[in-house]
Amino acid sequence: MNEINPKPEYWVLSLSGGKDSTALGLEWLARHKTDPVTYPLHEVVYCDTWMEFPAMMEHINQLEKIFMDAGIKFTRVQNPKSFDWFMFEYQPKRHNPELQDKKGQSWPGPQARWCTAELKTRIINRYLAHLREEYTVIQLIGLAADEEYRLEREHNQNPEHRHPLAEWGWTEADCLKYCYSHGFDWGGLYEIFHRVSCWCCPLQSLEELRNLRKHFPDLWAKLLDMEHRTWRTFRADYSVDQLEIRFAFEDERLAAGLPINRTREFMTELRKRLAEAEPQK
Structure with a gap:
């Protein structure tokens, strides 16, 4: 980094749309409105994986309006190639000769989570890399206080990430309660599922x-x-x-x-x- 002319900080909320990132986003925005210096926020980034529940997309639409009404940039990123394209059409180089003629990646699994890599991680990282050309990007990540393993891994691998929920001592249950109290219920998805991810997930x-x-x-x-x-x-x-x-x-x-x-x-x-x-x- 150029110490004479350092890049300005640029605070980004990584929004998945789930209970934890939603609670973080709403609470951080509320604090930002009264104290933007202590709680800076420049942009919200949401990655659409193509396979979200319809109620989740309605939820994201609600959040987009809230942030944009507050003057916060809201960006949706998405791989132009769909989940279906990767699953049924894409033909990567295969090391196993028995799979050479198979079409598509087929179902993802514990050892081959191509969906996360192709439809989420790479897309978000590509967008953030573009921002880093101009800014020092600080990411707000919605990991709750009771996700100890993930928090430990995050601290070791991503020093530019911030985890306010853990600092506030908010658990996953606290986050869901907070969202419900603010009128967000995902059409009842959390009454049916413990975690709300892609509806077609084999995991x-x-x-x-x-x-x-x-x-x-x-x-x-x-x-x-x-x-x-x-x-x-x-x-x-x-x-x-x-x-x-x-x-x-x-x-x-x-x-x-x-x-x-x-x-x-x-x-x-x-x-x-x-x-x-x-x-x-």
């Missing part, structure tokens, strides 16, 4: 996928269609078709007053149903 728990099927049948139908258009199984333990069989089986048992816990009887009958649905070779 969701079985309970969250069960709730997706129950509360969002239109999105569940899209998930089934996506499964039929790609070559990798949705999860290591279940395809979407198999999950449909399992959840329908659970519905039958619940209607009959039978338990759906992992008893030997339940799992034996489930395996039987899954086997019956397998195509005959």
Whole structure:
């Protein structure tokens, strides 16, 4: 850095739209209005991954208006190539010769989270790199006080990040309560899901996928269609078709007053149903 003419600081709120970044953004903005020197804020950056819940997009629209009405620049960034393009069309160089003819990245997974890299991290970093040509960028990150592991990693890797929620002692529960008290409820998404991320994420728990099927049948139908258009199984333990069989089986048992816990009887009958649905070779 040029010590004679240092780059001016430029404070950016990284907004995911979830409860933590929303609580941080609203509270920081309130403090900024009364004390802009202590709580500077120049821009809010939101990255659209193409696969957000409709209620999340409505939430982002609300926040955009609030920040813009306060005179804060609000920027949406997005990879011009969609999630569908990466999943079904993109053909990267593959090290495994058995996958050479496969089309698309297919489903992301724990060892290949291409969605985060291609649709979020690289897009945000590219935009911030442009800002850093002119400014010293300080990022406000919505990590709550009870996310100790993530905070420790952040402190070690990203010294330009600030974590006000942790400094204020706000937990994830505090953030959700704060948002609810300010009239933000995401159309009830946090009553259904523990975390609100992309609706098609294979890393969701079985309970969250069960709730997706129950509360969002239109999105569940899209998930089934996506499964039929790609070559990798949705999860290591279940395809979407198999999950449909399992959840329908659970519905039958619940209607009959039978338990759906992992008893030997339940799992034996489930395996039987899954086997019956397998195509005959």
